[in-house]
């Protein structure tokens with residue numbers, strides 16, 4: 385990610401490049417003296433994946449008086465303008481015929497306080513499938529370390545999938561080399577994407593699944609509904625075993 389300046393005799397332009405597979409949201413702070421922006425400052429500027437030269441702001445250079453500018457920015461992964469499609473029915477993230485217990489639900493007391501994430505207890509090496517179609521935008525699979533404390537928080541392997549509404553899903557705690565898709569792959573709902581593990585902040589093998597958008601430069605996790613039986617679409621309940629029918 386890069387924010388930079390281009391200048392000609394009439395104006396200063398702030399531009400952005402994003403070489404990642406995921407969108408990036410940028411906020412700008414601009415201090416001006418003797419000039420003003422060509423158009424009002426937006427709350428967020430979204431740099432689309434693999435894009436360059438996105439125009440963020442134009443600062444005219446007056447010829448008849450002295451002027452100056454200063455700017456700073458913050459950025460975060462994801463599209464801050466994304467709105468989750470709450471009508472979407474997610475699929476259980478494991479193959480047809482498999483059953484696993486949801487041992488921690490949304491806002492769970494163990495490690496999900498204030499977090500809309502789900503933990504399925506699942507043996508190491510078991511198959512994980514995509515709960516929703518999308519594009520693979522982030523992968524980590526080089527870790528072999530896990531422990532039941534925040535010391536291991538950065539050691540979890542994961543796959544991140546970007547959905548068509550701009551939200552993303554993380555599938556976390558994967559086995560070392562347990563990612564079975566490549567960056568940039570378009571994947572279908574139900575497609576095999578990874579093998580489960582216990583890397584990162586984990587007291588045992590489980591899949592941590594979270595859907596989120598980005599707001600105010602922090603992840604905003606989202607409660608989503610799953611199709612748990614044909615035509616039955618619901619929020620999952622903690623300490624319940626679910627069987628994939630599709």
Ligand SMILES: [Zn+2]
Pocket residue numbers: 488495496501502503591592593
């Ligand atoms: Zn979790």
